[in-house]
Amino acid sequence: MAPIIPIIHCLLPYKETYTPQNAGAVALTVEGGFNKSAFSKNAVVFGRHLSTSSHLSTPILGNAMYQGLAPRQPWLRGKNIGLARAYLHHIKRHGAPDLLEVHGRLQVAEYIGRKRPDLSMGLYLHNDPREMKAGKTVSMRRALLDRMTVIYCVSDYLRSCFLDGIDVSGEDAEKVKIIPIAADRLLKHPPPKDKLISIIGRMVPEKGMLGAAKALASVLPRYPDWKVIFAGAQRFEDAPPSAYEASIAEALEPIREQAKMTGFIPRPEIMDIQNRSAIILAPSEWQEPAGRVVIEALACGAALITSRRGGIPEYAEGRAIILDEGKPADLAEALERLITDENWRLSWQKKAWADYPFDTAHMGAKLDKARYQALGITG
DSSP, X not given: OOXXXXXXXXXXXXXXXXXXXXXOHHHHHHHHHHHTOTTGGGEEEEEEOOOOSXXXXXXOOSSSEEEEEOOSXXXXXXXXXXXXXXXXXXXXXXXXXXEEEEESOHHHHHHHHHHOTTSOEEEEEOSOGGGSTTXXXXXXXXXXXXXXXXXXXXXXXXXXXXXXXXXXXXHHHHHEEEOOOOOOOOOSXXXXXXXXXXXXXXXXXXXXXXXXXXXXXXXXXXXXXXXEEEEBXXXXXXXXXXXXXXHHHHHTGGGTTTEEEEESOOHHHHHHHHHHEEEEEEOOOSOOSSXXXXXXHHHTTOEXXXXXXXXXXXXXXXXXXXXXXXXXXXXXXXXXHHHHOHHHHHHHHHHHHHOOOOSHHHHHHHHHHHHHHHHTOOO
16 A cells, blocks of 8 residues: 655745746745655645736646635735635635645744644745744744744754744754755756856845946956846846846946846746856845855856855855955956956866755755654654
C-alpha cells in the first residue's frame, strides 16, 4: 500500500501574484519548495483571485494546485486578514490540512492560530519580522514561537532577527529552521556572455538602483561597446514610472546610448537578460534577508557584484564580489576592473558556475525534512 501523503496548504500574502509572468520572490520560493517535494501532489497554494486578462497570466506556477480566494470584509481589518478569514471559511467547508504554511504575514499567522488552535501551522519568514505587525516586540515573537509548529527562515540572518531577545533552547530552538531559497539552472553549461551589465529587480531605493546608475554613468563612457539594462519596475506589474525610476533615468542620461530601462517585463525575458549578462549588479542598501537576484546571477554564471547586507553573504561568499560599504565609488571601481580585466571577470564567472548548491532539489530536501519533523513523521 502506498504511503498516505499529508495535505499541505500554503497561504500567500494578498499582494503576491502566483503566475509565471508576474511571480515575486515569495511566490517563487513557494514554487521552489514544491518543485521537487514529496508533498507536491497534495499541496494547495491559496492566494487572491487572479485576473486572466491583460498582463496577468493563469496561475499555473509550479506543481501545486492554486486556489484563489476573495478576502472577506477587507475593509474591517485589511486585505491580508480578509484573506485569512476567507481561508478559514474555506477549510471550515472543505476540511483542514495536515499543515498550513503562512508566508510572510505574521499578523495572518497570529490571527489564524488564535481562531483555529487545533491547526498545525508553519510560519515562513521572508523579511525581518521585527519590522512587521505581530512581530515588533519580543513578546509578540515569543507568542508566535509558542503557537507555531515550525518556523522557516530564508537565511541564518533572518533566523537571528526572529529570535532577537528570545531566550531559546532545545525544542524551541529546533522549531526555527533555515531553508535557503532556490533557483534551478536551465542550462547544462554556462551560457555565452555579451558585453552586457544587468541590474534586475524592483526599482526602489533600498535596492541601491540609483547608486548603481551613478556608478555606471561614471564608468561606461570609457567603454562604449558595453551596454547596461535596468530590468524591473517599482512593482511586479505594469505601472507608470515612479519618481525614483525617473531619478534613475536622469542619472543614466550621460550613457543614454548604452543604457536601457525596460520597466516591468515577464520572467522569461528577465531570464534571457540574466543569461546574456557578463556582469550582474545586486547592490542592495538594506539588510536583504536573502536576495533572489543574487542566486539567479550565480545560477547563470555571471560575475556578480553585491553588498554585505543581511543574509546575502550566506549565498554569495566566495562566489561573488561583495562590497562592504556599497558606495557608488566602490561599485564603480569593482565594475571597471571587471570590464578591463577579462581574466578576473572570467574567474568570477567560473566561481559562480562551479559552486552552486541553491537548486530546488536541495531546497526541497531541507524543506521536506522540516515538514516531516513538524508532522511527527519519521523515516
